[in-house]
Amino acid sequence: MDTSFDLRGVTPSGLAASGLYLPPSVPFRAKLEELVQAQHGTVSRRQLADCGVTDRQIFRCLRSGRWRRVHVGVYATFTGPLTFSARVWAALLRAGRGAVASHQTAAYLDGVCDEPGTIIHVTVPAGRHVRGRIEDVRVHYAHRLGRTRHPARSPPRTRVEETVLDLVDVAARPRDVESWVTRACQRRLSNPERLAEALGLRKKIRWRPLLESMLSDVAEGAESPLELRHLRHVERAHGLPRGHRQRRVAGNRVIWIDVDYDEYALRVELDGRVGHVEEGRFRDRRRDNAATVGGHATLRYGHAELFADPCGVAAEQARVLAARGWAGTLGRCGPDCAAFP
Known part of the structure; x- marks a missing residue:
């Protein structure tokens, strides 16, 4: 699994050695350092402005090669390749307020699957629309996001049960449905009872009869x-x-x-x-x-x-x-x- 760009414990004097760079004269530098560390080296233009970074300083960092633009209004503040965690954070920052990782991206983050896929999946509240195309990112919309979002995990993502049901909903074959459900239970990341509870709160979902029958069988002990x-x-x-x-x-x-x-x-x-x-x-x-x-x-x-x-x-x-x-x-x-x- 991907090794995250981890800046925990890095002191201000050690930022340059870690590959991360911040402009020298920032009114809220400590706040910005904490934010960038939490977001695995990525930051949005709005966040930079809130910390006192001007557009001119952003331009200088980009021109010097110390920073690079990942998406419109989203920047990587370090050199070297983007890690998976940095790509997820960049996608969330571009998608904007309330966005969470979902589908296969969330499944990979939580260990439900072993491959992250080439596309970053994010879900945003259905009440707003993300403008423009985001390269290598697919945006989903959900009315129930306030309930299905995990309350604490970082990067923000859907709960495991909701992730599994999201993947079931877009599954092309019954065998794919079986794989997602049994994998989550076999790896002790969820269980049939929690999945059934989450299923009961969904009004519409593909493969519902198959899923209900399968959860009953998995509860009997079938794990694959x-x-x-x-x-x-x-x-x-x-x-x-x-x-x-x-x-x-x-x-x-x-x-x-x-x-x-x-x-x-x-x-x-x-x-x-x-x-x-x-x-x-x-x-x-x-x-x-x-x-x-x-x-x-x-x-x-x-x-x-x-x-x-x-x-x-x-x-x-x-x-x-x-x-x-x-x-x-x-x-x-x-x-x-x-x-x-």
């Missing part, structure tokens, strides 16, 4: 798109017994089981890329070996099986369950169910 796929298209669709999801098993090492059919001594592991490469592979082996020693069988599936052949997965799982005492019957997910060739 793979786990949701298994729950809906393998277990539930084919009438298999209900497994315990994300079960914690303590021993010499604490392990987590994706889906545990403890009554039948069967464990199902769902392998996405994250967590199952390099050292993750060794953890998987230790877990599978420990399960075998304890009398458990382990079935392991990835994206290819669960998305391309959920019926085949259900049929295989049903055979293992039946061999271990399950007296139920495999059901059809539909008239063309591939579990019954």
Whole structure:
């Protein structure tokens, strides 16, 4: 993740060494230094004027190359490339009063996603309009911004639950909806209850039926798109017994089981890329070996099986369950169910 332009602890005499420059004769220099530090080296023309910086001083700083214009009326007061945090602050200052980071930008700031994207997303109150095009910035408008804005985080941004719902609202595919919801919950940044509460306060949102159903399933323990796929298209669709999801098993090492059919001594592991490469592979082996020693069988599936052949997965799982005492019957997910060739 991006390393912010951090000026905390920098004394006035050390400002030049940090790459930041302020005009020497400023009536409210201490106030300006504090403001620029908080905004990761960026400042607006209005803020400069409030601190006593004249247009002539701004022009000199720009002409000398010590400053540069990022957007109309917004300046970077340091040399070197703009960090992500500086770009966000510059976009917020250009968007003006009440603007907050939102959508993928806010998601990146809060750790919901690992890529910031090429566009900075900001949301402003619907009661006003941002004039002109802002390069590499997309402006959204919201009536509920006073409620959805996080009260304390810097740069200003939407609350995590609102960020997720904003991203769901613009998602193109159901799988994208699943990814945003499960990622926020899996990373312990939110939970189904808080997301459901935020959803209930929205009058309009795309994918509402899917989202309501998904939040119910995530509340049952499904923490990833793979786990949701298994729950809906393998277990539930084919009438298999209900497994315990994300079960914690303590021993010499604490392990987590994706889906545990403890009554039948069967464990199902769902392998996405994250967590199952390099050292993750060794953890998987230790877990599978420990399960075998304890009398458990382990079935392991990835994206290819669960998305391309959920019926085949259900049929295989049903055979293992039946061999271990399950007296139920495999059901059809539909008239063309591939579990019954």
